[in-house]
Amino acid sequence: MRLHPALLAATAAIASTFAFNAQAVTTDWGVHDALEVAxxxxxxxxxxxxxxFSLTAVETLFSTAVSNNLTSALNITGGQVSLFREAGAVDTTVGSFAFNDVTGSISHAFGLLGAGDYYYEVSGAGTGSLGGFYTLSSTLLPVTPVPEADSLAMMLAGLGVLGFLGRRRIR
Structure with missing residues (x-):
């Protein structure tokens, strides 16, 4: 079966339009460094x-997305940053936040993530005459240890004893 040349040309034009209007880039950062930028x-x-990227320990991530707009040449609308944890057949959504030409720079903290494999998904539409331009940064924040209940009780008891002894010395 042969396709009519006009139908073949129309099909090719539609396919090239969809190919030009969609972009999907995958970048592997490996083990997440203190700062990752794209x-x-x-x-x-x-x-x-x-x-x-992968996390090797319990970490907190601080992410920032910036829509770097240049008048009408570079512009992004409907920008979205989502963080997922790879969990086999169905990945788990950790959270997301929006950014665009109005918001400029937006930051979000994703707290206490366990060791494992993760990925950011950045989506939206380039609506400038040359498309759009964005910057994504991801920073590891130090996890502050929380004292155990028994450690806290011992510390408070020790402070109480010091206060009692200090009060006795004054008398």
């Missing part, structure tokens, strides 16, 4: 980029 110029149309 700066991406998107094409005109929708984009959906992924940034894979």
């Amino acid at each position: 700066s991406v110029r998107t094409p005109v149309g929708s984009f959906n980029d992924s940034y894979l």
Whole structure:
């Protein structure tokens, strides 16, 4: 069966339009360093980029997304950053936040994440004449240890004894 040349040309034009208007880039950061940064110029149309990484211990991530707009040449609308934990067949959503040409720089903290494999998914639409431009940064924050209940009780008891002894000395 042969396709009519006009139908074949129309099909090719539609396919090339969808191919030009969608972008999907995957970047593997490996084990997450103290700071990871990605700066991406998107094409005109929708984009959906992924940034894979691993955590080796319990960590808190602080993420910032910036829509770097340049008048009408570079612009992003509907920007979304989502964090997922890889969990086999169905990945777990940890959280997400939005960014665009109005919000500029938006930050979000994802707290106390266990060791394992994760990925950011950044999506939206490049609506400038040259598409869009965004920067994603991900920072590991130190996890502050919380004292155990028995340690806290011992510390308070010790402070009480010191207070009692100090009061006796004054008398």
